[in-house]
Amino acid sequence: MSELVRIAPGALTIGRPLPWDVYDADGNVLLCQGFVIQTDSQLDQLFERGLFKPRVIEVPQEDDEASGDEAECNPFARYPDYLQALEKALAAIAAGEPDARKHLQDLAHALEQACIKAPDSSLALIHLYSVGPTIHEQIIFYAILCQLIARQFGLDEQRIPILTEAALSANLALVPVADKLNAFNKVLSTEQRSVIRKHPQRSIRALKAVGIDNDLLFTIIAQHHEQGDGSGYPDGLSGADIRPEAEILALAERYVAMITKRAYRKRMNVTAARKLIANLADGNFRPALPKALLQILGEYPPGTLVRLENNEVCVITGRPVRARGPFVQVVFDSSGNSCDTRQERDTSVPEFNIQALEEPDIMPSMSFSRIWGFPD
Structure with missing residues (x-):
């Protein structure tokens, strides 16, 4: 894929999510946006093999803006x-x-x-x-x-x-x-x-x-x-x-x-x-x-990690609405296993009350678009 370019040294950092999908030389996705690099060897391999696809911003037309909603606008x-x-x-x-x-x-x-x-x-x-x-x-x-x-x-x-x-x-x-x-x-x-x-x-x-x-x-x-x-x-x-x-x-x-x-x-x-x-x-x-x-x-802004009363670790996805929320999606279940499916929790429910902020040294990998419910 000729539009793919090599990742520049310094563009990626251990402990933070990838800002874009990473591809191999044949255009296959190696890692998705939101994957977190954990080690120096992973980082070295990405700089050696990884490519990404730069894109040019497309400005919405007036008709698109009038009919657009959150599902059509994935930040x-x-x-x-x-x-x-x-x-x-x-x-x-x-x-x-x-x-x-x-x-x-x-x-x-x-x-x-x-x-x-x-x-x-x-x-x-x-x-x-x-x-x-x-x-x-x-x-x-x-x-x-x-x-x-x-x-x-x-x-x-x-x-x-x-x-x-x-x-x-x-x-x-x-x-x-x-x-x-x-x-x-x-x-x-x-x-x-x-x-x-x-x-x-x-x-x-x-x-x-x-x-x-x-x-x-x-x-x-x-x-x-x-x-x-x-x-x-x-x-x-x-x-x-x-x-x-x-x-x-x-x-x-x-x-x-x-x-x-x-x-x-x-x-x-x-x-x-x-x-x-x-x-x-x-x-x-x-x-x-x-x-x-x-x-x-709010007290817990979207994008921050929290631990619930049931010991699940979740990411805040939405601020409170009336008497409900803030809303969260499960990242790790109560046993510490990574959660691969969308599981929303309303933290106003006692079982899912927020117990504390989670501050990991290295962010967990997450599929942001999936967690926030955007279409693939």
């Missing part, structure tokens, strides 16, 4: 598309291509449709892949969270697409060095800190260079590292001088940083992250924004 299947489309969009901006913004808008639109039609699955992407995401994955996570927070907060619908574009492009200037910085376990040098502090302005200059002219977009990017108490950068703005869109992006980045592993610190579990978010309303953010994020996440 897990489209995850490789999102990553490929983001790389293409950012590369187009960096290269000064005149159609660069269209790539950015197409991806923002695709993510918007996913978040509207399949919000639980979109949110699950973030938690399933949060062990050690690349900078491109983190950026996709920012955009998803911005979509969800903005609607919960009540942001004008006309401004959400611009916010999503900002989430996708604000860290453009950091992309070449971000993964190295995340893997750096020493105190950052003056030069490294300077690169970080200047990235909003550099990203804006790159966007202007391809003919993009949108004041709201530039303002969101310029302000997304300002702090409500005036301690942020680059201008030390405070309070109402900071646009809510910029605070939404800052909050999205903050949450992803909390639950993401870095070389210099462990990742937080969602319980600890929720506690920190609850405290962010004290001077750093408009109080309604952390509240909106907490409402979106």
